[in-house]
Amino acid sequence: MHREVSHIGMFCFGKTGHVLPHLNVIRELVDRGHRVTYAVPAEYADRVAAAGATPVAYTSTLHAEGRDLDPPGLLSAFLDEAVHTLPQLRSAFQGDRPNLVLYDFASYAARVLAEQWGVPSMSLAPTIVVWDGFEEDSRMRSVRRTEAYQAYEERFRDWLAANGLPGRDPYVPRVTAAELGAIPPNAEVHTGVPQPAVLTAADAFITPAGARAATPDSLAIGPSGHLRSHWR
Incomplete structure (x- = not known):
């Protein structure tokens, strides 16, 4: 039996490019009668409240100078x-x-809390979602061989274990096509696609306009209509 969700907790990484794309989703949930509590740095509290959610402000480490990106x-x-x-x-x-x-996919703390509370969780990605073959199509295969990355991964696993989640995969779980339910006949679902090849055949490209591959590829290849999420 379907059970209506009465209280949804939204946890966002505290940067503008992560906060704004989620707000229309939150607004829709509120319009459907759900109570949404949104954890976000205080500087975004007014935007969250305008979407109908209750902001829960937290202090952030993200404004530290000299971060290696x-x-x-x-x-x-993300881990800090x-x-x-x-x-x-x-x-x-x-x-x-x-x-x-x-x-938000970068809000690692939210995944730990969901596990500890024993409640279901879902990741939202404002820019890109990991696909099958991600490592081969990106720099991550070589990055994972570096000492800096291996030190990060070890610290991540130690943090998970310290919070009662030993042996857990520290990465965002992927959604399968089966979990999406019924797919409209005019839509296709793929675990991964060669984005440049798809864009050459597309009439329009709908994207939240992230700073990674999506926007540069679309601007370079140029589908006739480049649509972006409307952030209010």
């Missing part, structure tokens, strides 16, 4: 933020736990 450095920043925010978020939701957790 190569792949291991960026992932370490999780270590810093997890106690704040656990305290903020004490006594009012959601029965569904939505989280």
